[in-house]
Amino acid sequence: MSYTYKYPHYSVTVDCVVFALDMVEDELRILLIRRGEEPYKGMWALPGGFVQPDESLHCAAERELGEETGVRNIFLEQLYTYGEPDRDPRERVLSVAYYALVDINAYELHASSDADDAAWFSLSDLPELAFDHSEMIKCANGRLQGKIEYQPIGFELLPGKFTLRQLQKLYEIILNKTLDKRNFRKKILKMEILDELDEIEKDVTHRAARLYSFNKTRYEEKVKSGLYFEI
Amino acid sequence: MSYTYKYPHYSVTVDCVVFALDMVEDELRILLIRRGEEPYKGMWALPGGFVQPDESLHCAAERELGEETGVRNIFLEQLYTYGEPDRDPRERVLSVAYYALVDINAYELHASSDADDAAWFSLSDLPELAFDHSEMIKCANGRLQGKIEYQPIGFELLPGKFTLRQLQKLYEIILNKTLDKRNFRKKILKMEILDELDEIEKDVTHRAARLYSFNKTRYEEKVKSGLYFEI
DNA sequence: ATTCCTAAGTGTAAATAGTACACTTAGGAG
DNA sequence: CTCCTAAGTGTACTATTTACACTTAGGAAT
Numbered sequence: 001m002s003y004t005y006k007y008p009h010y011s012v013t014v015d016c017v018v019f020a021l022d023m024v025e026d027e028l029r030i031l032l033i034r035r036g037e038e039p040y041k042g043m044w045a046l047p048g049g050f051v052q053p054d055e056s057l058h059c060a061a062e063r064e065l066g067e068e069t070g071v072r073n074i075f076l077e078q079l080y081t082y083g084e085p086d087r088d089p090r091e092r093v094l095s096v097a098y099y100a101l102v103d104i105n106a107y108e109l110h111a112s113s114d115a116d117d118a119a120w121f122s123l124s125d126l127p128e129l130a131f132d133h134s135e136m137i138k139c140a141n142g143r144l145q146g147k148i149e150y151q152p153i154g155f156e157l158l159p160g161k162f163t164l165r166q167l168q169k170l171y172e173i174i175l176n177k178t179l180d181k182r183n184f185r186k187k188i189l190k191m192e193i194l195d196e197l198d199e200i201e202k203d204v205t206h207r208a209a210r211l212y213s214f215n216k217t218r219y220e221e222k223v224k225s226g227l228y229f230e231i
Numbered sequence: 232m233s234y235t236y237k238y239p240h241y242s243v244t245v246d247c248v249v250f251a252l253d254m255v256e257d258e259l260r261i262l263l264i265r266r267g268e269e270p271y272k273g274m275w276a277l278p279g280g281f282v283q284p285d286e287s288l289h290c291a292a293e294r295e296l297g298e299e300t301g302v303r304n305i306f307l308e309q310l311y312t313y314g315e316p317d318r319d320p321r322e323r324v325l326s327v328a329y330y331a332l333v334d335i336n337a338y339e340l341h342a343s344s345d346a347d348d349a350a351w352f353s354l355s356d357l358p359e360l361a362f363d364h365s366e367m368i369k370c371a372n373g374r375l376q377g378k379i380e381y382q383p384i385g386f387e388l389l390p391g392k393f394t395l396r397q398l399q400k401l402y403e404i405i406l407n408k409t410l411d412k413r414n415f416r417k418k419i420l421k422m423e424i425l426d427e428l429d430e431i432e433k434d435v436t437h438r439a440a441r442l443y444s445f446n447k448t449r450y451e452e453k454v455k456s457g458l459y460f461e462i
Numbered sequence: 463a464t465t466c467c468t469a470a471g472t473g474t475a476a477a478t479a480g481t482a483c484a485c486t487t488a489g490g491a492g
Numbered sequence: 493c494t495c496c497t498a499a500g501t502g503t504a505c506t507a508t509t510t511a512c513a514c515t516t517a518g519g520a521a522t
Contacts (some may be wrong), residue, residue, distance in 0.1 A: 002235055002236065002237055003233045003235065003236045003237075003238070003239050003240060003377065004233055004234065004235040005235075005236075005240065005242075005322075006233055007234065007235075007242065007281065008234050008281075009234060009236065009241055009242055009243075010238030010240055010241065011236075012240075012241050012244050012280075012325060013242055033323070036257070041470085050238060050239075051241075051314070051457075053239045053323060054316050055316070055322050056314060056315050057314040057325075059335075067461065075468075077310065078311060080309060081288065081309065081312040081327050083243070083282070083287060083288040083327065085284065085285050085286070085287065091236075092284060094243060094288075094325070094327075096312050096314065096325075100286065106256050110467065127320070130502080130515085148508070153410065163499090164499090164500095165499080166499075180481075180482070181499090181500085182500085182501070183482085184484085185500085185501085186502095187480090191252065204489085204490080204497090204498085205489085205490050205491065205496085205498095206488080206489065206490065206496075206497040206498045206499080207487070207488040207489050207490085207497075207498055207499050207500085208488080208489070208490095208498095208499085209499055210499085210500090211496075220467095336481090346465085386511090395470090395471095396469075396470080411510075411511070411512085412471085413471085413472070413473080413511095414469090414509075414510065415510085416471085416472085416512085417473095423489095435468090435469085435518085435519080436467085436468070436469095436518085436519050436520065437467075437468040437469045437470080437517080437518065437519065438468075438469060438470050438471085438516070438517040438518050438519085439469095439470085439517085439518070439519095440469075440470055441470085441471090
């Protein structure tokens with residue numbers, strides 16, 4: 001099968017920068033796949049692939065991510081489109097980059113489709129990557145750092161029920177600065193967008209912390225009446 | 232001439248949302264062109280067009296904007312990529328949208344290329360637009376409102392020499408709220424990123440205000456040493 | 463030249479938000 | 493029962509933001 005056009009057309013891919021938190025090592029992690037096909041066969045790269053004729057860009061990103069890594073139903077947002085004429089050695093390929101936030105414990109990785117392997121890498125210790133994928137990660141990290149301070153997207157990196165300590169650590173890791181425990185708690189609780197649950201964390205070797213959950217409906221109500229989320 | 236590919240490829244265009252300020256009517260304006268070709272021939276649309284094989288997306292946006300309207304050398308930044316399969320009635324076309332900021336007095340509009348006409352429209356009184364261009368403008372306006380509060384991009388909408396009143400009005404128009412004159416001046420001057428010039432405005436029928444210019448070098452220095460621009 | 467009109471330019475006090483900081487409590491491990 | 497770790501909590505100080513009104517300058521009109 002072949003496709004013929006009157007004017008120049010380009011291949012279009014989507015690539016996903018998937019972030020997760022490693023609360024043990026206190027670092028951000030990125031989901032990478034090992035390429036099973038040329039070019040860059042055997043090299044680590046962002047999960048992604050070609051956009052099919054009848055799917056939207058967003059759907060393509062969701063599909064490729066699911067196919068290659070098993071990760072589904074997550075926060076996914078368009079980041080930037082990379083279109084330098086020579087960014088792919090085969091021919092001109094545009095890539096619409098997306099970034100995603102995921103609770104690292106919610107998924108078991110399953111490499112498949114064009115990926116030989118899928119694994120989490122520390123943001124501070126990435127392997128050499130295919131194409132311009134390093135640049136995409138840098139861009140995504142900048143976006144994440146900027147957005148997390150004034151939009152309640154951090155919760156996407158945590159399980160539905162979390163402790164205030166986990167939430168604080170999340171901000172400390174992403175913004176790369178320490179926060180004062182008492183001031184942080186005061187600030188986040190004052191917004192009244194967290195539900196205090198009747199549960200405490202389990203399997204810890206010290207006093208267990210209370211669990212909270214993010215109340216999105218409440219947040220949206222509060223935004224309407226003037227709340228400006230800010231950490 | 233025809234182009235044949237093994238896998239599906241798509242047409243790629245760039246479209247530009249060009250903002251300017253009307254200081255007389257106190258409103259934001261958008262640069263539109265009247266389409267000279269099908270589809271949507273005769274309808275108003277954003278300036279833009281097909282990406283050529285050897286130019287980057289950014290270059291394509293600059294070129295199309297220059298060709299269709301005469302506007303060149305301006306602040307231009309990628310916004311979002313639109314790729315719904317049916318957004319163009321001819322075939323699948325992706326459009327990489329850019330937004331731009333320009334001093335409305337710095338250019339004389341020259342419609343040419345695929346455009347029959349080019350004109351400024353008030354953001355609050357736009358005609359019906361081709362494709363999904365209304366959505367692009369909405370998105371661009373959101374980005375502008377968000378970005379102008381914490382990045383010094385507003386100066387791009389003013390001439391190189393401006394009064395503090397003009398600068399304040401700019402923020403008032405874009406953010407759609409009034410600001411206190413004394414507090415605004417205090418805030419912006421305290422940043423020490425404006426040069427106070429030995430000139431005052433001309434041709435005004437009242438006391439002439441002092442002119443200032445944005446010192447970008449000074450701004451970047453200050454950012455390095457911890458300045459966080461915010462209005 | 464005098465008056466009128468418009469916008470330029472300027473400071474202070476009160477309220478709010480942000481920061482710095484340390485001890486007691488709870489609970490599992492040994 | 494002791495030890496260890498992190499949970500949980502309040503206050504005083506500092507910085508920032510807000511609200512607010514009058515005098516000055518300069519051209520236009522008479």
